[in-house]
Amino acid sequence: MxxxxxxxxxxxxxxxxxxxxxxxxxxxxxxxxxxxxxxxxxxxxxxxxxxxxxxxxxxxxxxxxxxxxxxxxxxxxxxxxxxxKTWWYQVTDRAPIHFNGYVKLEASALELKTFQPQLIPGLLQTEDYVCALFASYPDETVSEHEGWIQLKRQRQNNVTRKLRPLTLSAVVGEAALRRVAGSTQVMAAQLRHLADMSTRPNVSIRVLPFSAGFPRGAGNGSFVILEFGTTATGMPTEPTVVYLEGIIGNMYLEEPTDVAEYHKLHAAIEHAALDAVASRNLIRQIAREHSA
Missing domain, CATH: 1.10.260.40 (lambda repressor-like DNA-binding domains)
Incomplete structure (x- = not known):
C-alpha cells in the first residue's frame, strides 16, 4: 500500500x-x-x-x-x-510542453477513465483535428503547434503499443461528435478514427446522447481518472488521481473521498450512455452526415 x-x-x-x-x-x-x-x-x-x-x-x-x-x-x-493532497497547477506555472506534468502522470497509468462532453478525448484525436483546435490560438507559433502534435503522438502510443497498452474507458458527449473542428471533412475522418479505435480490446468508447440529459450533474465538465495498477497483494501501487483541466489552471485530486465521488459520477454517466455497439453505430452515422 x-x-x-x-x-x-x-x-x-x-x-x-x-x-x-x-x-x-x-x-x-x-x-x-x-x-x-x-x-x-x-x-x-x-x-x-x-x-x-x-x-x-x-x-x-x-x-x-x-x-x-x-x-x-x-x-x-x-x-x-x-x-x-489537492494540487492546483496554474497555467502560468506550467512547464514547457515536453515536460508537462500530466503527460508524465498519464504515461505511468495503467487505466484511464474519462468523460469529455465537448471534445474528442486527446488520446483519440487525429492530427488534423488537433491542428484545427490549435488554429484557434493565434498566439501560438508553428513550432509550438508541431510540438503539441508530437506530444499528442507520444501520448497516443500509450494506447496503441503492443506491450501492456493503457486501458481506456471514454464517455464522449454527443456534442463532441457534432461540433465541427476545422471542417466537416476533418470531423468525418476524426469520427471514423474514433469508431475504429473503439474496436480495440483495451479501448471502450461510449456516447452520452443529448437525450440522456445530465446524469448526476454531468454538465459540470470533463474529467480524467487515472489508476496505476495493483501490487501482488492486490493493493494499489499508487493512489488514484482525478485530473480536472481548466482555463487558468489544472487541478489534481487524490483524497479518497474526492476520488470516490468521481468514480460514482463516471459510473452514472457510463450507465446513461449508449452501449458500445450503439455508440459505434452513432459515431459512424454522424461521420456520414459530416461527409454528406
Missing part, C-alpha cells in the same frame, strides 16, 4: 529525478554522495516518500543532473507544493 508520506507532487518530482539521474549516468549511491545527502534520503525522495522536501536539495540535483532551467523551475514548484 502507498505510504502515507506520498503525495502526487512528491511522486511526480521523484519520477523526474530518477529520469534525469539516469540520463546523467549516475547511480543512486553516487548521486547521493555528490549531493552530500544520505543514499536512503535520495531513495525516499525518488519514491516520493520524503516527509519534507528541501528546495535546496532539488536545486542541487538539477545542477548535478544538467536539468534545463525551465524544467528546473517546474521541479522547484513541485518541491514547494510537495505536501499538497
Amino acid at each position: 502507498p505510504e502515507t508520506g506520498s503525495t502526487l507532487p512528491r511522486r511526480q518530482l521523484g519520477r523526474y529525478l530518477i529520469e534525469w539521474r539516469t540520463r546523467a549516468g549516475l547511480s543512486q549511491q553516487k548521486a547521493a554522495e555528490l549531493l552530500e545527502i544520505g543514499s536512503s534520503s535520495l531513495q525516499r525522495l525518488e519514491r516520493g516518500l520524503n516527509g519534507r522536501v528541501h528546495v535546496r536539495d532539488i536545486q542541487a540535483a538539477c545542477d548535478l543532473y544538467g536539468i534545463p532551467d525551465d524544467l528546473a523551475g517546474f521541479l522547484v514548484l513541485l518541491a514547494r507544493q510537495s505536501s499538497a
